Amino acid sequence: MLIVPEREIATLMTRAAAFDAVEQVFAAMAAGDAYNFPVVREAIGHEDALYGFKGGFDRAGLTLGLKAGGYWPDNLEKRGLINHQSTVFLFDPDTGQVRAMVGGNLLTALRTAAASSVSIKHLARPDARVIGMVGAGHQATFQLRAALEQRDFDKVIGWNLHPEMLPNIEAVATEAGLPFEAVELDGMAEADVIVTITSSFAATLMADHVGAGCHVACMGTDTKGKQEVEAALLARATVFTDEVAQSVSIGEAQHAVADGLIAQSDVHQLGAVINGTHAGRISDDEITLFDGTGVGLQDLAVAAAVVDLAVEQGIAIKVDF
Known part of the structure; x- marks a missing residue:
């Protein structure tokens, strides 16, 4: 399994790469080549947190996985951590084995911005x-x-x-x-x-x-x-x-x-x-x-892109799992 820690995301993922990943996955969704799984989102009854899962499968990009995370409203004040916390898990669609674990906080911000940017390109x-x-x-x-x-x-x-x-x-x-x-x-x-x-x-x-x-x-x-x-x-x-x-x-x-x-x-x-x-x-x-x-496929698309970049640059951490 490969690990790309949150601390490495800023040096790996550019706005341009996030834009390309999101644009491609939106196109795959519309073509019927990619679909999202039902979203799970729950108030866990602890720290006023919301926690959930977004996932999906992109046949075109052979990307399978999920993002787990949510919103802890007191993180910043109590712990000096950002309130939104998430991690992306990617799996091998051929075998079901876990492929990678990727820090999802900055990726979430980048993919959200990329989505509106894609809409501006095509509709403004x-x-x-x-x-x-x-x-x-x-x-x-x-x-x-x-x-x-x-x-x-x-x-x-x-x-x-x-x-x-x-x-x-x-x-x-x-x-x-x-x-x-x-x-x-x-x-x-x-x-x-x-x-x-x-x-x-x-x-x-x-x-x-x-x-x-x-x-x-x-x-x-x-x-x-x-x-x-x-x-x-x-x-x-x-x-x-x-x-x-x-x-x-x-x-x-x-x-x-x-x-x-x-x-x-x-x-x-x-x-x-x-x-x-x-x-x-x-x-x-x-x-x-x-x-x-x-949608979960946005998260998977940018996570898959960042894993490829991390492997190319020798930053990905490989562990037996």
């Missing part, structure tokens, strides 16, 4: 110039760095429930040489692309906050009850997602479907756009929305 207008960020926490910095690589943006605008956190994303804009402006939510109407990355259980971004032709990447809703955007926005938009079943059950689409504003058939796989079996954006005035719920 080519002439998009202003990017808006709703949310300014740790993950927002990953999202913004990845997004800025997909278009020639000339301005970043941002909103956060706690404005004192906005310097997090302002710093990313500054390092990219772009001006940053803090705005109220109605100021998001200026944006050509909006990325939402919050943990909200009530809609923050409303339909009238979004201008014609905008692409919205909703990246924070991954649990029943969570909601970042008004359901009416999905009714105005052409909606895409990583996995339709998750979108309508634990993603942003859960609310629009429950309210009868859209049907499950109105939610499309982003992978179909990548494969060319869905046209994607068809006009400059169309609002497109990507509901990034986060």
Whole structure:
């Protein structure tokens, strides 16, 4: 078995490699060559933690495995550890033997950012110039760095429930040489692309906050009850997602479907756009929305890529198991 420790991930995994891995696995999902297993997520009744498993099998990439982990809300304050903790396990699909154990914390951040970045590449207008960020926490910095690589943006605008956190994303804009402006939510109407990355259980971004032709990447809703955007926005938009079943059950689409504003058939796989079996954006005035719920195959794809890199560079630790 190979081990790639968390401490090695930052030197191995680039945003470009994460982007390629996620784009390829989305395409495989839409082609029917890869599928996710049912998600297990439970409150364990200890330390207020949520713990669970996401897994799947990619026939095209011959990647089989799972990510185990969750959210420990008191980690940072009590122990100086990040609150999200995860580990990815890969198995040989021919034999079932364990192939690798990979630190999953940074990989989760990179694959989440890669997913919204893939959506921007395939759905945002080519002439998009202003990017808006709703949310300014740790993950927002990953999202913004990845997004800025997909278009020639000339301005970043941002909103956060706690404005004192906005310097997090302002710093990313500054390092990219772009001006940053803090705005109220109605100021998001200026944006050509909006990325939402919050943990909200009530809609923050409303339909009238979004201008014609905008692409919205909703990246924070991954649990029943969570909601970042008004359901009416999905009714105005052409909606895409990583996995339709998750979108309508634990993603942003859960609310629009429950309210009868859209049907499950109105939610499309982003992978179909990548494969060319869905046209994607068809006009400059169309609002497109990507509901990034986060699927196990994303984790497996980036973990498999990092294992290959670790072997090439002699960093992987080999143990008998």
